[in-house]
Amino acid sequence: MKKISARAQAIEMSGIRKFFQAAKPDSINMTLGQPDFVTPDHIRNAAIKAIEEGKTGYTFNAGIPELREALSDKFKNENNLHYSPEQIIVTAGAGEALFIAIQSIVDPGDRVLLTDPGFVSYEACIQLAGGKPDFVPLTKDLHIQEDILREKLEGARLLILNSPCNPTGTVESKEKIRSITEAAMDTGVTVLSDEVYEHIIYDAVHASAGTFGEDVITVNAASKTYAMTGWRLGFIAGPPEYMEQCLKVHQYCQTCATSISQYAGIAAYTGDQSCVKMMRDEYKARRDILVSGFHDMGVKFPEPQGAFYAFVPLGKERTQKVMDAGVIVVPGDAFGPSGAEYARFSYATSRENIMAAIERMRPVLEV
Helix, strand or coil: CCCCCHHHHCCCCCHHHHHHHHCCCCCEECCCCCCCCCCCHHHHHHHHHHHHCCCCCCCCCCCCHHHHHHHHHHHHHHHCCCCCHHHEEEECHHHHHHHHHHHHHCCCCCEEEEEECCCHHHHHHHHHCCCEEEEEEECCCCCECHHHHHHHHCCCCEEEEECCCCCCCCCCCHHHHHHHHHHHHHCCCEEEEECCCCCCECCCCCCCHHHHCCCEEEEEECCCCCCCHHHCCEEEECCHHHHHHHHHHHHHHCCCCCHHHHHHHHHHHHCCCHHHHHHHHHHHHHHHHHHHHHHHCCCCCCCCCECCEEEECCHHHHHHHHHHCCEECEEHHHHCHHHCCCEEEECCCCHHHHHHHHHHHHHHHCC
């Protein structure tokens, strides 16, 4: 019998990927958080130009200077965050950024606060670092229960915030982000703020935790904003002391983000931004179709304010009926124990698919 490490055995395969890969060809697949748009022309053309110019070798570990400069400007202009280029590391997607941050900060036995439900990668990354996940429940309308969070802060090492949130589509208010961040600073808890959906917001305003405290690490990516999931281009920024350690972990697990993606990233962050508004407007239209369809069937839930997910309280039995009807979703328990009575629907798919899914679900859900 082969000997396997305890840390590898402690984690499970992603529930999202499990159901995505199990979908049949005739299913309507609403599992992945993957934009169905083609990456905008000016970004793809920048990548082609980089290839033609032979920019295909290793870059600096932290990323090419031009991109880090562009990201520094982005933080300043969009988030009121003043990270110098030296405080920014370009990564292979937000997934790597989360991994290296947690590896650099969390020691075995450290308690890390995260919401339940929450994004699937958080718990696994904590466990791989030897940390102890400590779940903060959400309210009935899927917002963070701040009173419980505050009770858990004392003695914790790290708090992971995610707004807009995957899987719920919830956006926390500026006042709440401020209150939570300041409470974390007062108790010596570092905040890791995952902001990959910052530009996919419909009825709310995004707030960056880093504007309310110094002991904050910010993670973001081009993946969702510019429909660049396959390019694997993310970034992490924070206090120099943390970034020095993150760079070491990044150096050994990744060396550098793909050079071609980095040159494409310069075009993304410095070029025409009308594509971002176009995609956001389309996601909003898709959300409205899906929410209206559920409401017509008598299924009520808080309307998502951001990202491109609806977290729908169907219960396990009705979730299975939905999948039996050929609409493949992610059961909510993939995102934590409290998600068991929910299902996550990704509406990062066409209006036609969403309307077809509603018609397939109607016979099993309509009351």
